[in-house]
Amino acid sequence: MKTINIKELAGELKLSVSTISKALHDSYEISEETKQRVLETASRLNYIPNPYASSLRGRKSKNIALVIPEVADSFFSLAINGIESVAKENGYHVLICLTHESFNNEKTILKEFQCGRVDGVLMSISRETTQGDHIRDLISNGVPLIFFDRVFEDVETTQITTDDFESSYKATEHLLQKGCTKIAFLSISKSLSISNKRLEGYLKALADHNVSPDEENIIECTNDAKQNYQITKKLLGQKNRPNGIIASVEKLTSPVYQVCSELKIKIPNDLKVICFSNLDTAAILNPSLTTITQPAFEMGKTAASLLFKSLKKSKSNLTKECIVIPSILIERDSTRK
């Protein structure tokens, strides 16, 4: 169906654009009769208001942004569904921006948002991010921002996380109970909040069970699939290789399984594996994968709900509040005794 703009609507009614605008905004200057005529004609001729004109007046873009490293990870794809479900209820669109784990991309994206393109931001920082000026700049320019999953601790705002320390502690304890004596921890960053908390949980569990940690078993992986394969191959190709692995991100599952298959390392007999993962296929892997499964949908939904609550106030009121939604350990064959 064809649409018309305000000028055409004014022409049709032989009224000024200003009168039409006032009528559509229910101004006391316009008679009820004229308002009715304007509304009836606007509806009949499919008049659609220009959102940018509305934005200039009301300072609302009706977009929120979601800034995340990637979507090829089931945690983020599930979180997006949670965020989308809340945005839709609030009549908002979600503008998804991917940093591809790059700090520079992240800075460029947030800089763009300073000028009103979005009303609020939900964010999970890149693995390279070690300073937060770009985030503080955005917030000080009046754009509320909430972290979910990967937070930047030194920025004063609400964070939705899962219990990374506790789940990693549980994962490590699980492997110890299953008889592992040498447990490797695969990380993807030395600076990310989630990586550090997961590493701390691992170290604390080892300490509580009187196992001394070994620097060589704490492995930093990358964002590149081929490199991760090489790193894993080096780790598992050693004579004195680990007999347990905690993979702190989902994408490290494939290289571990592939290298084991190539080197004829049997999971779980020779090596027990547990992974932070929301993969739908965890249960049908060979062998089925024990996972720490995160409340991805719930985390996205909670983050979005709090952002919209804040957007409804005249001034953002987000304080440094930490909301923690627990993950669960799902035991499968990859850690069988």
Place this chain on the structure above:
Amino acid sequence: MKTINIKELAGELKLSVSTISKALHDSYEISEETKQRVLETASRLNYIPNPYASSLRGRKSKNIALVIPEVADSFFSLAINGIESVAKENGYHVLICLTHESFNNEKTILKEFQCGRVDGVLMSISRETTQGDHIRDLISNGVPLIFFDRVFEDVETTQITTDDFESSYKATEHLLQKGCTKIAFLSISKSLSISNKRLEGYLKALADHNVSPDEENIIECTNDAKQNYQITKKLLGQKNRPNGIIASVEKLTSPVYQVCSELKIKIPNDLKVICFSNLDTAAILNPSLTTITQPAFEMGKTAASLLFKSLKKSKSNLTKECIVIPSILIERDSTRK
């Protein structure tokens, strides 16, 4: 860093807003000296132009929309990465809108776009979509739209697809060559272009090999994981069950593997399975999964490139052009003889 608006910039320079605006747009009415002063001060005080004001002038939102059914599917998450890579080069953001396979959601989303929120749209239709007025309305309102993967045939615009007919033909032939005599085809829609082409490829391969098709082996699944599990259980619980399955979408892999495990049906001995899937974990499933792997990243990249090419013209010039990027069959253990 604090930013300033055009009014504050004008105040600082003791010039009118209109002079500043003309200077920033390099108008011939303004002297070179004034232009230089304005630019220097704008840069120093971190002036950021309001994108909505720019949008009103230039009719550009600098957003493109991506309308897809979901992101929890590796095809779409890879396609998004391809689209994002091109959008970034062009200084655009991608606004991702999920239909969750609902025709009504799809209509609401496209209706919103009629009023200039986005400059162009890339779209993969929902499984419920059987008519295209909402799409034609958007295009006739001057918003160019390109289909990728799931196209609506009756709309005159460019389509980027993969060779669904040929890949499905090859998949069926592959199962026949491996000794399957009774091949089931799992679809998710009776109306989707991709589902129909895949079904046609399956039927043609059967016919070419003198196998009569059986209506009971053509199964329509849904968008609900639990229902798909029940449908698969019914199919494989029969006495005269199939010995080959073609799953035409990725999400049908899990129910097939789960039901087989429960009913003690051995893949590939009792049942051979091939799936249209870009799953990273296909190679490490139990057993590893033979796939038709789609050129997801390339399809997204091509669709976005053509959209930006069109956006650079003063009037959209998208004709009914079909670009087909072939998929590949990757043979693994799930179809071993």
